[in-house]
Amino acid sequence: xxxxxxxxxxxxxxxxxxxxxxxxxxxxxxxxxxxxxxxxxxxxxxxxxxxxxxxxxxxxxxxxxxxxxxxxxxxxxxxxxxxxxxxxxxxxxxxxxxxxxxxxxxxxxxxxxxxxxxxxxxxxxxxxxxxxxxxxxxxxxxxxxxxxxxxxxxxxxxxxxxxxxxxxxxxxxxxxxxxxxxxxxxxxxxxxxxxxxxxxxxxxxxxxxxxxxxxxxxxxxxxxxxxxxxxxxxxxxxxxxxxxxxxxxxxxxxxxxxxxxxxxxxxxx
Numbered sequence: 484x485x486x487x488x489x490x491x492x493x494x495x496x497x498x499x500x501x502x503x504x505x506x507x508x509x510x511x512x513x514x515x516x517x518x519x520x521x522x523x524x525x526x527x528x529x530x531x532x533x534x535x536x537x538x539x540x541x542x543x544x545x546x547x548x549x550x551x552x553x554x555x556x557x558x559x560x561x562x563x564x565x566x567x568x569x570x571x572x573x574x575x576x577x578x579x580x581x582x583x584x585x586x587x588x589x590x591x592x593x594x595x596x597x598x599x600x601x602x603x604x605x606x607x608x609x610x611x612x613x614x615x616x617x618x619x620x621x622x623x624x625x626x627x628x629x630x631x632x633x634x635x636x637x638x639x640x641x642x643x644x645x646x647x648x649x650x651x652x653x654x655x656x657x658x659x660x661x662x663x664x665x666x667x668x669x670x671x672x673x674x675x676x677x678x679x680x681x682x683x684x685x686x687x688x689x690x691x692x693x694x695x696x697x698x699x700x701x702x703x704x705x706x707x708x709x710x711x712x713x714x715x716x717x718x719x720x721x722x723x724x725x726x727x728x729x730x731x732x733x734x735x736x737x738x739x740x741x742x743x744x745x746x747x748x749x750x751x752x
Contacts, residue, residue: 552673582683698710
């Protein structure tokens, strides 16, 4: 698999398939790039070049002890786009991968960005008086210790992988996929804590590119209303809620997800 090297000497693995306008896929916390397999096939079939990135510490990429922050992960996106020579891309991020994209935009702007798709990720994890769509139970008073024992069971949503056809497809397609990264290492714990502390609403408000916020109606982590509320932050915002769908929307409901994704891409051509 091809790799690029960041400006702090970290090797990042990526998948590259197809020809046409570029779409960059960024997976969530602990997830490898290969979890986008079902989207990659759909996008290539629709005439796109698809690049799926393993973030540092994820998949087959290097896992250094440094750079465990959303700022650095956003900078990695900038390094990646530069190294692969992509001057204009649709950026699609799942979960933490979506906020990695907003980190990139906050630092480097949208010159290389054609559009953005956020997959079931609230822009602000901490609930507050002006934002009730954060992680269930996470407040400023418990933020520093909330994830000390890992990602808690919120008691919300539905079990992951309830969509059996999708699971069977993934089990067949991803037999040789890199393992999910361990959330228990010091860098990954630091990354999750930093992720939880961020608020990307101002970045979204200032974006000048179209963006789509996709939510799973039965997300285990936060209310689906985060999508419509985030779409209101800028004139280019749109939202879709997938019914009978958990947090990992692209894997839980791949057909419905792909239809929403491709409809949005068609609308910006």
